Amino acid sequence: MARISDIIEEFIKELIRESNNNAIEIQRNEMAKYFDCSPSQINYVLMTRFTLQQGYTTESQRGGGGYIKVTQLLMNQSQYMYHIITKEIGNSLTKSQGARIVQTLKERGVISHRETEIMRAAIDDSAILSPINMKDQIRAGILKNILATLLS
Amino acid sequence: MARISDIIEEFIKELIRESNNNAIEIQRNEMAKYFDCSPSQINYVLMTRFTLQQGYTTESQRGGGGYIKVTQLLMNQSQYMYHIITKEIGNSLTKSQGARIVQTLKERGVISHRETEIMRAAIDDSAILSPINMKDQIRAGILKNILATLLS
DNA sequence: CCCCTTTTGACCTTCTTTGACTTTTATTAT
DNA sequence: ATAATAAAAGTCAAAGAAGGTCAAAAGGGG
Numbered sequence: 001m002a003r004i005s006d007i008i009e010e011f012i013k014e015l016i017r018e019s020n021n022n023a024i025e026i027q028r029n030e031m032a033k034y035f036d037c038s039p040s041q042i043n044y045v046l047m048t049r050f051t052l053q054q055g056y057t058t059e060s061q062r063g064g065g066g067y068i069k070v071t072q073l074l075m076n077q078s079q080y081m082y083h084i085i086t087k088e089i090g091n092s093l094t095k096s097q098g099a100r101i102v103q104t105l106k107e108r109g110v111i112s113h114r115e116t117e118i119m120r121a122a123i124d125d126s127a128i129l130s131p132i133n134m135k136d137q138i139r140a141g142i143l144k145n146i147l148a149t150l151l152s
Numbered sequence: 153m154a155r156i157s158d159i160i161e162e163f164i165k166e167l168i169r170e171s172n173n174n175a176i177e178i179q180r181n182e183m184a185k186y187f188d189c190s191p192s193q194i195n196y197v198l199m200t201r202f203t204l205q206q207g208y209t210t211e212s213q214r215g216g217g218g219y220i221k222v223t224q225l226l227m228n229q230s231q232y233m234y235h236i237i238t239k240e241i242g243n244s245l246t247k248s249q250g251a252r253i254v255q256t257l258k259e260r261g262v263i264s265h266r267e268t269e270i271m272r273a274a275i276d277d278s279a280i281l282s283p284i285n286m287k288d289q290i291r292a293g294i295l296k297n298i299l300a301t302l303l304s
Numbered sequence: 305c306c307c308c309t310t311t312t313g314a315c316c317t318t319c320t321t322t323g324a325c326t327t328t329t330a331t332t333a334t
Numbered sequence: 335a336t337a338a339t340a341a342a343a344g345t346c347a348a349a350g351a352a353g354g355t356c357a358a359a360a361g362g363g364g
Contacts (some may be wrong), residue, residue, distance in 0.1 A: 003217035022351070028343060038322050048319090063329025066342040088325065096318080117301045118267060122274040126210070127297035129289055130282055132355085138281055138290065145279035148267045156312065180353055190312050195354070200309085218352035300318025 004037050008079045011035075013107075016072050021069040028060075046070070053088060054104045055080075068138040077110050085147050098123045101143065111150075119146060120146055156189050163187075163200045168224050174304070175223040180212075198222065204296045205238050209304060225303040230262055233299050244261065245292035250275045263302075271298060 016026045032039040050056040060068040106116040184191040202208035212220040258268045
């Protein structure tokens, strides 16, 4: 069953793609009505899929004529990777954090489809055969090493 | 007396055969209800009959709209890779064994230069932050998973 | 009988959805 | 101008909807 959050995510990304300034403005309540969900679901989507780490910023205005503006940040690719290696990934990286990073790299055209698959597979929970309490550490090490390789 | 696990196994394999992309998505709880067994029995079947060695990968998503996806590896994509996953790499893979496999794949033109680099980085000793005695096991898991992804 | 495989169930973790309540801003009526 | 009202968006916690894990119990074949 398709998650409504995913549908909304795709919808917003499509709107951004169609825009000519990498940004869109939406009306929260209107959009919620359109997708027949609660308004706060829009916030949930923004919080989980359009964060700074994923290369987006949001700003908003309340009151009559209010809006939410979502902007996709342009960024230098190697700078971005460097940032991820040094700031985003610490000593520990959860499954979903890792997945989001790889997904973002793909969406930004930093890595190809196959490279995405390879990286995903490399940091997948099922790939890392170790006690659960160590998986996140190992995952962090692997992803950092891979990204570092791509930088050189 | 037919074991329920065998029946479920056959059922899933039949679904995959009928699919047009060698993959199916199932709802764990729904399937358990259908076969009138405990949900964790589905996991048991997946763990014992749909492993990489047996030519399958699985992924899953929790929460609302969650699912389990089972994909059968395409043997004809690269006979060589399939062989490596299912036969050559066991539970343990040393540094040099791993390096040799990656090198061979590259020489055969199965993977690109960048893909080679990514794989090397992923199974590099320095990437795998774990007790020494576990590295080879983890390396095996990772490389198998990576190769498998290229066959789906 | 013993060992290996299967089955079951209790408990855990993750992710999504919903709704009540809050805060901010704009508009409108006095 | 000011106060009241309406029109947004924000927050947060609870409920809901999955799947995961692990170990104990139950079966079955040698």
